[in-house]
Amino acid sequence: MLDILKKSLKHSLPVFFGYIPLGFAFGIMLSEAGYNPVWAFFMAIFIFAGTGQFLAVEFLAAGANLGQVILLTFLINFRHFFYGLSMIPKYKGTGIRKLYLMFGLTDETYALLNTTEVPSGMKKEDFYFAITLLNHIYWIMGCVLGATVGSLVNINFEGIDFVMTALFAVLVVEQWKTHKNHFPAILGFCVPIAALLILGPDNFLIPALIVVSVVLLCLQGKLGKGGDRL
Amino acid sequence: MTGFTQSLVIVIACALTTVAVRYLPFILFDHGKEPPKWIKYLGDVLPPAIMSVLVIYCLRNVNLLAGSHGIPELLCIAVAVLLHLWKRNVLLSICVSTVLYMILVQTVF
Numbered sequence: 439m440l441d442i443l444k445k446s447l448k449h450s451l452p453v454f455f456g457y458i459p460l461g462f463a464f465g466i467m468l469s470e471a472g473y474n475p476v477w478a479f480f481m482a483i484f485i486f487a488g489t490g491q492f493l494a495v496e497f498l499a500a501g502a503n504l505g506q507v508i509l510l511t512f513l514i515n516f517r518h519f520f521y522g523l524s525m526i527p528k529y530k531g532t533g534i535r536k537l538y539l540m541f542g543l544t545d546e547t548y549a550l551l552n553t554t555e556v557p558s559g560m561k562k563e564d565f566y567f568a569i570t571l572l573n574h575i576y577w578i579m580g581c582v583l584g585a586t587v588g589s590l591v592n593i594n595f596e597g598i599d600f601v602m603t604a605l606f607a608v609l610v611v612e613q614w615k616t617h618k619n620h621f622p623a624i625l626g627f628c629v630p631i632a633a634l635l636i637l638g639p640d641n642f643l644i645p646a647l648i649v650v651s652v653v654l655l656c657l658q659g660k661l662g663k664g665g666d667r668l
Numbered sequence: 669m670t671g672f673t674q675s676l677v678i679v680i681a682c683a684l685t686t687v688a689v690r691y692l693p694f695i696l697f698d699h700g701k702e703p704p705k706w707i708k709y710l711g712d713v714l715p716p717a718i719m720s721v722l723v724i725y726c727l728r729n730v731n732l733l734a735g736s737h738g739i740p741e742l743l744c745i746a747v748a749v750l751l752h753l754w755k756r757n758v759l760l761s762i763c764v765s766t767v768l769y770m771i772l773v774q775t776v777f
């Protein structure tokens with residue numbers, strides 16, 4: 439196993455350089471919210487989702503209700519459902535490791551496994567497993583490091599939570615560039631703003647998400663047949 | 669700060685929901701069945717809509733009529749967007765705009 443990890447290491451380096459700073463930012467944010475590195479460690483192990491964990495900090499800080507937590511986590515991670523769909527053929531015949539491979543299918547792992555050939559002389563299930571495990575380790579390291587630095591060093595981190603706003607703003611740009619039809623993105627701005635004005639900051643989210651989803655479903659056929667990039 | 673038990677419940681809910689979403693496609697469609705059209709359709713239209721919703725969610729406590737009037741938030745979002753359109757480097761766009769935001773809220777506003 440150690441040999442396989444060593445051989446897979448260089449393929450996973452791009453994710454290392456992405457996960458350490460992103461995990462670090464998460465750790466700082468979590469410690470700013472008043473949680474120690476043990477929380478960061480377990481969240482990194484059991485949630486293992488970048489955007490999902492940033493959102494989780496927000497939930498923790500706000501003491502959000504369970505319905506909000508589940509619905510929003512489900513929707514933000516919904517894209518992983520499609521990663522899974524497209525990995526079904528690749529993950530066939532990976533045996534018991536599949537339980538971990540399915541769990542560890544993050545954006546970065548998905549991207550890496552779809553752009554890297556399995557090195558010659560290595561079994562695909564070993565390579566997939568090693569890449570997923572290495573990425574998971576980098577993520578845990580970044581998160582714990584950030585939370586530790588955040589709790590030890592006395593720097594004023596006020597405003598660090600903007601990292602999440604910036605992340606989503608950047609993802610809006612990314613989505614805008616890869617989709618031809620911008621109606622969903624615009625709808626995603628208009629509905630929550632209206633809901634926020636009517637219902638206030640504590641209650642607007644779930645109604646807004648429901649309205650957005652229902653409107654989009656009603657427009658199926660008008661916006662696209664499904665399956666083809668809009 | 670949120671209490672220990674409630675915090676634990678939130679973390680467990682996040683973890684279980686995340687695992688559920690990742691396991692679901694394999695549970696439902698690992699037998700050769702084709703996923704229905706409306707699921708594929710949602711996969712196309714939901715991500716851009718949700719990202720916009722989340723930007724508004726992050727800004728939900730910004731008050732345009734009082735305090736700093738949302739100026740640091742809007743300014744730094746503009747910086748993140750423009751920088752991203754220019755360089756298209758996710759980490760760079762996030763880091764620069766966040767550091768700028770921290771400087772603004774700690775010193776200017």
